[in-house]
Amino acid sequence: MNDLERRYLRLLRAYPAEYRRARGAEIVGTYLDLAATGRRWPSPADAADLVRGGVRQRLRATGAADLIPGVRLAAVLALLTGTALAAVWSVLELRPPAPYWGVPALGPVATLGAGVWVAWLLPALALAVDSARWARRAIGLALLLTVAVVPVAELAGLPRPPLFTLLPQAALGLVALALPDRLSLPVRLAMPLTAVGAAAATELLYAREDHYYYGWTSIEIILGMGRSLLAVTLLLAIGxxxxxxxxxxxxxxTLLTPIGLLLLQDLVRSGAAYLPVGRNAAFSGLALAATTVTxxxxxxxxxxxxxxxxxxRRTIPS
Incomplete structure (x- = not known):
């Protein structure tokens, strides 16, 4: 047994024991046949595929197989919402605060978030050309940038988007990683159209403003998106x-945590003022609420x- 086979067998532990005994050798053999000569480690795509398959089989074994289609539906809704938010922030980032505000800016853009939000638009472009695999890779890249922007901004002393925009975006991205391999043409086209529509609406609504910074307007946008996603999700569930x-x-x-993070300000706001961003809840309250919601x-x-x-298990005859 070589190193590659041993590592595939380790990944195979994601599957239930009975499934491994019945089909484990066949699965590993297929991956080994397709692996490049001299390869010692499974590719990231193979590793993710094995883990996804294992989780799917474990859910089927527990009788919760219908969770998988539900998670896929949640992934589509999450990516639509994340794409819309990214388009909104991308437009507003192009209007940095005026110098007399005394708020630090980053040249022609407001914060380092400009690059993060552009990265969140890439999955929609990947889906437009019918590539769910590349869309998931783009989501992974956007997630990495979303996490990295916080320490990078702190170390470089540069402005970044506030956590109340980054946290729900990351939560939506984690759910969106469960995108199915095949999506209908209308759903695929809805992604870039959502981005274009959200950007156009933002440009229209804020056409008279020549500057912008993450403040009360951002909170209203976040809350509006959260309420919309909640309404759509509940209507779909009931229907x-x-x-x-x-x-x-x-x-x-599946979307409970992302929706909760989008509605965080509603959950903790008590009328206290937080001057840098208007009527924002205190940071300690937001941190506690975010942890609780998650x-x-x-x-x-x-x-x-x-x-x-x-x-x-109760419905299975003995």
């Missing part, structure tokens, strides 16, 4: 449930999977 389809419910549970959203999804698995 699909009426016809006996539980995808919408799973999508709603933990509760993850726990709710996990509890739903566990309950579904228990219900599935």
């Amino acid at each position: 699909l449930l009426v016809v006996g389809d539980r995808r919408g419910g799973w999508a709603a549970l 933990l509760l959203g993850t726990a709710a999804l996990g509890a739903a999977v566990a309950l579904s698995a228990r219900a599935g």
